[in-house]
Amino acid sequence: MSNTNQKPLDKVLIICAKGNLEDVYATLVMANGAVMEGIETKVFFTFFGLEGILKKRMDKLHTATVGNPAMRMPGDLPFPTLLGALPFVETGVSTMMRSEMDKLDMPPPSEFLEMITAGGGEVYACKLAVEMFKLKKEDFSDEVKDIITIGQFYEMATGQNTQIIFT
Amino acid sequence: MSEKTIAGKSIKLSDEGYMEDSSQWSKEVAAEMAKEDGLELGAKHFEVLEYLRKQAASGEALSIRKVGKSGIVDIKGLYQLFPGGPLKLSSKYAGIAKPTSCV
Numbered sequence: 001m002s003n004t005n006q007k008p009l010d011k012v013l014i015i016c017a018k019g020n021l022e023d024v025y026a027t028l029v030m031a032n033g034a035v036m037e038g039i040e041t042k043v044f045f046t047f048f049g050l051e052g053i054l055k056k057r058m059d060k061l062h063t064a065t066v067g068n069p070a071m072r073m074p075g076d077l078p079f080p081t082l083l084g085a086l087p088f089v090e091t092g093v094s095t096m097m098r099s100e101m102d103k104l105d106m107p108p109p110s111e112f113l114e115m116i117t118a119g120g121g122e123v124y125a126c127k128l129a130v131e132m133f134k135l136k137k138e139d140f141s142d143e144v145k146d147i148i149t150i151g152q153f154y155e156m157a158t159g160q161n162t163q164i165i166f167t
Numbered sequence: 168m169s170e171k172t173i174a175g176k177s178i179k180l181s182d183e184g185y186m187e188d189s190s191q192w193s194k195e196v197a198a199e200m201a202k203e204d205g206l207e208l209g210a211k212h213f214e215v216l217e218y219l220r221k222q223a224a225s226g227e228a229l230s231i232r233k234v235g236k237s238g239i240v241d242i243k244g245l246y247q248l249f250p251g252g253p254l255k256l257s258s259k260y261a262g263i264a265k266p267t268s269c270v
Contacts, residue, residue: 037252
């Protein structure tokens with residue numbers, strides 16, 4: 001029997017548990033992309049992923065220069081881990097990544113979150129992680145709708161054509 | 168590719184319903200395409216469409232972020248104008264190619 005059901009997604013729930021620049025961006029690009037496609041979108045930030053929605057730090061995210069085998073120097077040379085450990089190298093690399101992304105019209109996370117909620121997407125923070133890091137609702141971007149448990153997040157995963165993505 | 172009569176004119180369309188030849192565009196064609204999707208275009212819609220056409224003609228990559236900064240409408244407003252596909256639907260009615268931007 002051939003599958004004639006080519007219906008696109010109705011709803012997507014995305015979980016971000018890591019706070020590196022690239023991890024947070026993967027979540028934001030996917031979430032914003034889903035909203036733009038008319039897919040109902042909910043995003044859940046937990047553990048170090050909370051960096052991506054913290055007012056103070058969301059626009060200053062960093063990428064790992066140590067222990068990152070995919071890291072390359074300009075000219076496609078390998079990036080020695082010891083170099084990455086030197087002072088200011090990581091900051092320089094992260095600044096460079098941010099400026100490259102800006103050229104591609106990728107907004108900083110604060111603006112990305114605004115774009116997601118402007119299209120009806122919803123952003124949540126994980127209660128357990130918020131308590132563990134001793135954070136408060138006012139520490140987060142105004143775009144964060146609520147601090148909820150994972151159970152409450154799963155309760156939103158109703159209906160056919162719903163997917164949960166863990167980045 | 169297919170040809171379809173829209174607003175009395177034969178329009179070349181891609182398989183996904185985007186206009187192949189931007190010069191065939193007119194406000195009447197846009198309005199009829201939108202009507203088929205159940206959307207009534209108003210003055211604000213056309214401002215966005217004209218902006219997108221101008222951007223596309225100059226070879227600029229399009230994104231909702233740029234539209235949001237154009238001064239015509241903010242991103243929230245853009246979603247309200249073209250529900251369910253702010254950039255895709257507006258590009259379709261503007262008679263330009265399907266957007267390739269990820270943002």
